[in-house]
Amino acid sequence: MIPVAFDYQRATSVDDAIAKLTASGGKAIAGGHSLVPLMKLRLSEPGTLVDISKIPGLSGVKEAGGKIEIGATTTHAEIAGSKLLRDKCPILAEAAAEIGDPQVRNRGTIGGSLAHADPASDLPAVAIALDADIQIKGRSGARTVKAAAFFRGFYDVDLAAGELIVAVHVTPVRSAAYAKLHQRASHYAIVGAAVALDVKGGVIQSARVGLTGATTHAIRLAGVEKALAGKKADGVAAAVASAAGEAGDLNADLHASADYRKAMIPVFVKRAVERALARG
């Protein structure tokens, strides 16, 4: 399948990328593993691609001031293999290791995954559970958006033309986990639940829950979060029972009906909570 013809430019810095995106009205490409498939299907027809993959300093995982910063062009394989993340924020490494397959993880990037916001992609749910700060740069300067506000609708995010995600900042949480029902060919999430907990003495003090795969875009389940507060392991099943109801209108496609997703949502939210609790 051949995409519509387009111009290709390579950016040498973030400012250069913003200038090129602004001048051309084009789209940024890094790994291209969300964008290229859509272009081949001609569902996306950008007139210009601005390649940001070779911009120095835009890739990598580092710790600064109690936060972990992940550069936009860091690949899923690099996130999955990061010792810093495995030690301090294992949910991110674990979720990245479940994206697609080895070849996809070698090319796909965190910035691309979040900006593209495929409704079945994994990282949006994890970003919501970790209350991640998405760092964005554009012509008028830099701004930060919380993950839960960034995802607005079906392939729709809070990113204006000419803007670029440059990094994702998270406060590391040990007791967090991601549980996913895989679509067996693409390994996209039919349902994916990300949960981050604050646990003291086996009691959940507070929770953040992100859900992907089930609705038009990744969402936060604030009702489930409230129900989990104050619960121990034996109270989890009851607390997550309302998760599917809270999610609202559920996706139905050739991989799973809305009813099947409705049945699976509490199952996978519960699994994620239990794994997070096991990390204490």
Place this chain on the structure above:
Amino acid sequence: MIPVAITVNGKVRTAHVEPRTLLVHFLREHLNLTGTHVGCDTSQCGACTVIVDGRSAKSCTIFAVQADGSTVTTIEGLAADGKLHPVQEGFWEEHGLQCGYCTPGMIMSAVNLLQDNPSPDEKQIREGIAGNFCRCTGYQHIVNAIQHAAKHGGGKAAR
């Protein structure tokens, strides 16, 4: 048209390509390296897998212009001095193929896997080839082939 210089199987290959030229088409149609196959053409089946800058990648999901300056190894670049790569030997010895369509991509994924993990267990092998579909073998002989390669220096072999 955009000029590209891509090192393929040890040789720098230069060409002017349309930006929309996929790497797999550059390999097959510009360089006549038809060992890399197009299967699903939707980033799932892995028949087009090659190694780009040391990591396995689906060449149907990369534009050739993105690989400008990169080093690419295809199935044609594995054998050295008339001797098969240990992963190729493994597929030969353990009957790791039937129709052979998935084999070049499967082998490139196995090479990447063994480079990361020279002695994988069966589960790790199956995870390592999760991005490659085979519709003939039921995978068991492929797993055997990769185990054979691991035992015979597949992780250390040059690519």
